[in-house]
Amino acid sequence: xxxxxxxxxxxxxxxxxxxxxxxxxxxxxxxxxxxxxxxxxxxxxxxxxxxxxxxxxxxxxxxxxxxxxxxxxxxxxxxxxxxxxxxxxxxxxxxxxxxxxxxxxxxxxxxxxxxxxxxxxxxxxxxxxxxxxxxxxxxxxxxxxxxxxxxxxxxxxxxxxxxxxxxxxxxxxxxxxxxxxxxxxxxxxxxxxxxxxxxxxxxxxxxxxxxxxxxxxxxxxxxxxxxxxxxxxxxxxxxxx
Numbered sequence: 001x002x003x004x005x006x007x008x009x010x011x012x013x014x015x016x017x018x019x020x021x022x023x024x025x026x027x028x029x030x031x032x033x034x035x036x037x038x039x040x041x042x043x044x045x046x047x048x049x050x051x052x053x054x055x056x057x058x059x060x061x062x063x064x065x066x067x068x069x070x071x072x073x074x075x076x077x078x079x080x081x082x083x084x085x086x087x088x089x090x091x092x093x094x095x096x097x098x099x100x101x102x103x104x105x106x107x108x109x110x111x112x113x114x115x116x117x118x119x120x121x122x123x124x125x126x127x128x129x130x131x132x133x134x135x136x137x138x139x140x141x142x143x144x145x146x147x148x149x150x151x152x153x154x155x156x157x158x159x160x161x162x163x164x165x166x167x168x169x170x171x172x173x174x175x176x177x178x179x180x181x182x183x184x185x186x187x188x189x190x191x192x193x194x195x196x197x198x199x200x201x202x203x204x205x206x207x208x209x210x211x212x213x214x215x216x217x218x219x220x221x222x223x224x225x226x227x228x229x230x231x232x233x234x235x236x237x238x239x240x241x
Contacts, residue, residue, distance in 0.1 A: 009133040013140020016122065020114045021144060027055050028149045032156020034059070038066050045157045049150055053112060057081040060210065069209045080214045088116040095123055095134045107138060115141040189231065193224025 028049075035045040035058075052058055061078040069077075088111050096104055118141040123134060185191055197220025204212025 006132050006136045009129065010136040010140040010143075013118065013122070013137040014143050016118045016137075017114055017141035018144050021148060024114070024145050024149050025152045028152030029156035031055060031058055031062075032153040032158075033160050035062055035153075036157045036160050038062055040157075042154070042157045046150070046154060049153045052078075052082075053110070053146065053149070054082050054085065055149075060213075064209055067209065073209050073211070077210065077214060080217060083217070084113075085111055088113075091120060092116070092138075095119075095131065096138075098131055099135060103135065107135070110139070110142045110146060112142070112145065114145055187228070187231075189224045189228035192227040193220040196220045196223035 031049070032045055035048065036042065040048070040062075048058060057078040060081050061074050064074045064077055089108055092107065092111070096107055099107075115138060119134070119138045122137055123129065126133075129137070185194060197216045200216035200219045201213055204215055206212070207215070
């Protein structure tokens with residue numbers, strides 16, 4: 001594979017994920033502010049972000065710690081929120097499975113919602129790409145996001161309350177996930193999973209320590225899997241006739 005082709009897919013990945021900078025930076029700034037206001041030092045905040053690189057899980061764990069939830073609840077909740085990353089990794093295995101272990105480990109460490117969404121969409125649209133091109137595109141999507149995420153966390157932790165409330169940085173959290181999830185709702189199973197999860201999350205909002213979100217997530221996954229299984233059964237019956 002000529003290097004130019006690999007380079008072009010890398011820069012295509014950079015360009016594809018670049019628009020997410022508009023929400024990644026406020027998201028990370030907000031976490032830096034909230035984390036230091038909650039009592040974490042700058043070092044703790046940066047270490048937390050570098051170790052996890054998962055904004056949703058970081059906010060979940062931080063909120064539960066502020067509510068003095070038991071440590072086991074904090075860990076279970078953060079792991080449950082990050083369970084989607086395990087599913088992302090499984091979805092990328094057919095594309096990266098033949099890569100060296102260290103590359104797969106690096107891809108697993110850097111996987112975030114935005115890089116996964118951009119990569120899977122591009123892979124579907126370019127089935128002719130080699131593994132090297134796919135890896136180049138994937139790491140291209142990570143390049144503008146992760147350094148800026150860590151940098152914005154640091155800035156948010158340093159300036160803290162100096163950010164005017166009028167900036168409303170918290171808008172970045174829902175906007176980010178809406179921008180990621182909406183284009184991925186492609187099948188009835190996806191819609192069923194999203195609908196069930198939303199209904200359960202709203203219904204169980206009263207459950208302590210935000211455990212209702214865990215139940216909603218599991219309910220959504222079960223509903224989606226059930227609908228998909230029924231669709232596959234129907235297809236097999238139609239093919240058998």
